[in-house]
Amino acid sequence: TETTETTETTETNTIAADTEVKIKKGVIDNKSINTLPIETYEVKSGDTLSAIFNRANLSAKELILSTKTEHAKKLLNIFPGETISIQKKAEDNKLASISKRVSDTETVIISLTKDNEYKSEVIINKLEYKRGSANSSIESSLYLSAKEAGLDDNLIMQLAGIFGWDIDFALDIRPGDSFLVIYEEIFRDGKKIKNGNILAAEFINKKERFVALRYEDPIGDADYFTPEGRRMKKAFLRAPVDFRRISSHFKPQRWHPVLGVKRPHRGVDYAAAIGTPIKAAGNGKVIFRGWKGGYGRVVIIKHGAQYSTLYGHMSKFQKNVVKGSRVKQGQIIGYVGKSGLATGPHLHYEFRINGVHKNPVTVKLPAAFPIEKKYKKDFIRKTTPLLTEIEARSKTIVALREKTKSEKHESEE
Incomplete structure (x- = not known):
């Protein structure tokens, strides 16, 4: 079983905006705050912001004053598992700043200004996109083989969704089938935060090869297509329910x-x-x-x-x-x-x-509409690099597997 290509990264623990972010609203001088230690509090079930303040030994007055700011509502809505970061003034341990990441790209921060007033701002965090890949031969099930190859549940569901129009993953999978995927890896502040979309994929089922390429048209609609521009999606789902x-x-x-x-x-x-x-x-x-x-x-x-x-x-x-x-x-x-x-x-x-x-299981399903003619040139321009990459990776994988088989055969002799 082959595994994903991985990238090791580290995260710098910082709250303030750096060169990779821009501020939506509010102007706060964070120079002095940046030097203060950061205390982190994990939100537990049943927690409120008031409970977090109590655990941090902060007063109700500080809670009231800080949450009267413009963007405080985004910080008030807290959920189990989230992290609240707090900094305190060195001289009296009063609240200097409180922040929470509210989405992959946004962090809300409330800070004490030089005028001794609380101001809030939303910081936009720049995301970096890289490419990851994974491939594997299937021994028993797609899910188990994909997990062993390092794919998370989201990518596995994407993979099954892309090829589910042509392959019944409950009935058609055979030992020796294989897959190859190229997908987005999303980084923030140098640390990988999650996987994104599958960009290109290959699936070999019972020696038949299927290839899918992700294409987003100029108006922002995205779907998966064959290299010839036919949608992977059919006019009908093969099975309208997730069944046992x-x-x-x-x-x-x-x-x-x-x-x-x-x-x-x-x-x-x-x-x-x-x-x-x-x-x-x-x-x-x-x-x-x-x-x-x-x-x-x-x-x-x-x-x-x-x-x-x-x-x-x-x-x-x-x-x-x-x-x-x-x-x-x-x-x-x-x-x-x-x-x-x-x-x-x-x-x-x-x-x-x-x-x-x-028979719903065997009936030939009608194809969905192909890519619009006006987008064909754009499709070719955007998908050709993906097709070239997946073809090259596929040939390399096949060569490595053949070499492994040959070496195993020689050792047995």
């Missing part, structure tokens, strides 16, 4: 577990916990929402002239999803249950083309 397993497949005849007779099963049953969100498989219009016999609580969506989808056995509907409403792909329309004739919680999902039932 398929409990019943699409079959011309199936023994019904409740009725005790043979009858066609014209959909797929996805077993999932009660309350699991169910998503609209594609953009469309709700043509039915209500109780429908053995299906229990049902939503039926019409997708243009040819396609329709049915979602059965729901525990409840999403409030804003009613007959006649428009829904978007991925929008939550209801929740998994066992209403109607059902032995356990699951989603019964049907996919129809011109009224004819098709």
Whole structure:
């Protein structure tokens, strides 16, 4: 198993703005404050800013005066796990400054001025973007192999989302499949704070190679495309729910577990916990929402002239999803249950083309719209460097794997 490329960094403990930041509002002379020691307090469950002040041995008067400032509201809203930084005056241990990072790019700071008044400001922290990469062969599951390669949950979900239109990660993965990803690493003050978007990715499934490139058009809309400019996204989700397993497949005849007779099963049953969100498989219009016999609580969506989808056995509907409403792909329309004739919680999902039932697992899904012609040149310009990089990395990885296999074979002989 291969691992990610990593970068070691250290963080300088400072509150005041440096050359990498700019001040939104307020002008504070922080020269004297910068030399004071910094005390840090972690926000615990149930904490208020008043409780933090008590722990820091600061008075209620200091709390009132400091929180009357312009940006104090951003500091008042505190959540468990956050860190509050406090500095005190050397001569009397009174509050000199208090600060909190309120987002990846913003820090609010309240400081005592030379006039002995509190002023607040919001400091904009410059972020630095670098590229990281990871690759691995899959032994059992994508999740485990990706974790071993150093990917976090967010990147794993991105990877599954990008290729989930072509690959069923619950059913299609085989030992020997592999992936390669190039992604953003986001740094602040020289320290990595999180991973960003996947920029390019390769997935080899059952010896078939898929490549995806992230492209953001001039108006700011971003999506993933093949090198030829076709969207990875299809017009429909392959599975409209995060499921544990398929409990019943699409079959011309199936023994019904409740009725005790043979009858066609014209959909797929996805077993999932009660309350699991169910998503609209594609953009469309709700043509039915209500109780429908053995299906229990049902939503039926019409997708243009040819396609329709049915979602059965729901525990409840999403409030804003009613007959006649428009829904978007991925929008939550209801929740998994066992209403109607059902032995356990699951989603019964049907996919129809011109009224004819098709197997949702194997039906060829229509492609989404390709990249707009007016953006094709911009697409090529922006994605060519990514494609070149992932092709080069892919060739290197293949060569290394072949060398490893050859050396292993020679040692066995």
